[in-house]
Amino acid sequence: MTKIDFDTMMKTGAGTLAGRYLRRFWQPVLLADDLKPGFAMPLKIMGDEFTLYRGEGGTPHAVAHRCAHRGAQLSVGFVEDDCIRCLYHGWKYDGAGNCVEQPAEHEHSFADKVKIKAYPVQEYLGMIFVYMGEGAVPELPRLPEMEADGVLDAYMYVRECNYFQNIENGVDEAHLPFTHRSSAFDVLNHDVPKVRGEITDYGVVQYGLRSNEAVRLTHFLMPNILTFVHPASDPVVTEWALYMSWRVPIDDAIHKSFVVELFTVAPEERAGFVARRRAGKAKTAELIPTAEIARQILAGKLRLRDVAHRPDIVNLQDHVAQTAQGVFADRDAECLGSSDHAVKLLRQLWMQDLSDLADGREPKRWVYPDRLRRPRGLNEDASAAEAAAIAQMAV
Ligand code: FES
Numbered sequence: 001m002t003k004i005d006f007d008t009m010m011k012t013g014a015g016t017l018a019g020r021y022l023r024r025f026w027q028p029v030l031l032a033d034d035l036k037p038g039f040a041m042p043l044k045i046m047g048d049e050f051t052l053y054r055g056e057g058g059t060p061h062a063v064a065h066r067c068a069h070r071g072a073q074l075s076v077g078f079v080e081d082d083c084i085r086c087l088y089h090g091w092k093y094d095g096a097g098n099c100v101e102q103p104a105e106h107e108h109s110f111a112d113k114v115k116i117k118a119y120p121v122q123e124y125l126g127m128i129f130v131y132m133g134e135g136a137v138p139e140l141p142r143l144p145e146m147e148a149d150g151v152l153d154a155y156m157y158v159r160e161c162n163y164f165q166n167i168e169n170g171v172d173e174a175h176l177p178f179t180h181r182s183s184a185f186d187v188l189n190h191d192v193p194k195v196r197g198e199i200t201d202y203g204v205v206q207y208g209l210r211s212n213e214a215v216r217l218t219h220f221l222m223p224n225i226l227t228f229v230h231p232a233s234d235p236v237v238t239e240w241a242l243y244m245s246w247r248v249p250i251d252d253a254i255h256k257s258f259v260v261e262l263f264t265v266a267p268e269e270r271a272g273f274v275a276r277r278r279a280g281k282a283k284t285a286e287l288i289p290t291a292e293i294a295r296q297i298l299a300g301k302l303r304l305r306d307v308a309h310r311p312d313i314v315n316l317q318d319h320v321a322q323t324a325q326g327v328f329a330d331r332d333a334e335c336l337g338s339s340d341h342a343v344k345l346l347r348q349l350w351m352q353d354l355s356d357l358a359d360g361r362e363p364k365r366w367v368y369p370d371r372l373r374r375p376r377g378l379n380e381d382a383s384a385a386e387a388a389a390i391a392q393m394a395v
């Protein structure tokens with residue numbers, strides 16, 4: 001059985017083991033609202049560049065970054081119906097990557113012999129997903145909880161460190177009372193939780209057990225999806241918000257997180273809620289960007305407490321904590337403790353899957369349940385007996 005090292009886990013470029021592994025799953029690559037019909041844009045995911053465009057009828061397509069003729073970047077071309085035409089000499093490609101016109105070749109056209117790379121694309125939950133793997137294309141997993149009635153909001157942020165640091169952070173509840181001091185998480189920060197993890201059919205569940213017997217559950221769906229519920233700051237939200245996030249490398253030194261949240265809001269309150277969120281996002285967009293503030297904090301020019309008023313404070317706190325580990329955290333130099341239990345389990349699952357792939361075995365087939373157990377609010381359905389059982393779990 002091939003032993004997987006941390007370096008292997010962090011590298012996702014074409015042909016790498018972790019890159020081959022992540023490409024076996026549909027990945028979100030762009031927010032649906034960020035691509036209007038008739039527009040195209042260049043994207044980089046896991047080091048691979050490609051063109052994402054939306055046909056005039058609204059269907060999104062992903063094809064190669066460059067034209068097969070003399071290599072012009074296709075995204076600067078013209079979207080025509082469901083095709084994209086190169087800006088340079090007008091070669092035209094359909095969404096499957098077939099060249100369908102070579103206007104300057106007149107009677108010598110060899111378009112039927114030219115094909116560029118194309119990827120399957122689907123739109124779901126306000127995001128555009130692309131399948132970048134080889135062979136048979138799996139179905140895009142549905143997440144029925146996210147399809148429930150409420151207000152759905154998708155957004156994206158970029159973090160300047162290796163994606164795996166953010167993956168690990170998702171099942172690292174012990175960071176809350178420190179990293180997220182003076183934030184919306186303060187409702188949970190009255191003490192430092194005991195952290196336990198458990199392997200499931202979908203990945204890992206993490207229990208964050210607090211001294212008042214409250215238990216917070218965080219679920220991690222293999223290979224790169226985090227989901228939990230959290231207190232929402234707007235008073236019209238009647239339950240804890242449902243959060244789901246995909247950690248997707250741009251390249252090994254930087255990654256995107258695509259987040260979708262479902263808010264339970266009475267129908268008559270929805271328009272106001274959406275307007276407030278929109279206004280909040282617009283206001284945040286006018287501020288010095290999160291990454292720039294994080295750089296100033298890392299350089300000792302600012303402290304997190306100086307920017308605690310910022311609406312992006314939770315993101316900023318995580319950004320600082322994760323980039324403070326370095327762009328590539330040195331896991332060979334760590335001193336892990338019992339609070340890292342869920343992180344250890346998650347690494348173990350990843351290493352097993354990578355090892356299977358390296359040795360030609362089929363990695364485990366993860367099954368996402370239609371519903372995950374989610375106490376909404378503290379201690380809603382976690383009994384004292386359950387809390388005691390979790391506290392006893394072997395680490
Ligand atoms: S480079 Fe695209 S048509 Fe010539």
Ligand SMILES: [Fe+2]
Pocket residue numbers: 169175179180318
């Ligand atoms: Fe965090």
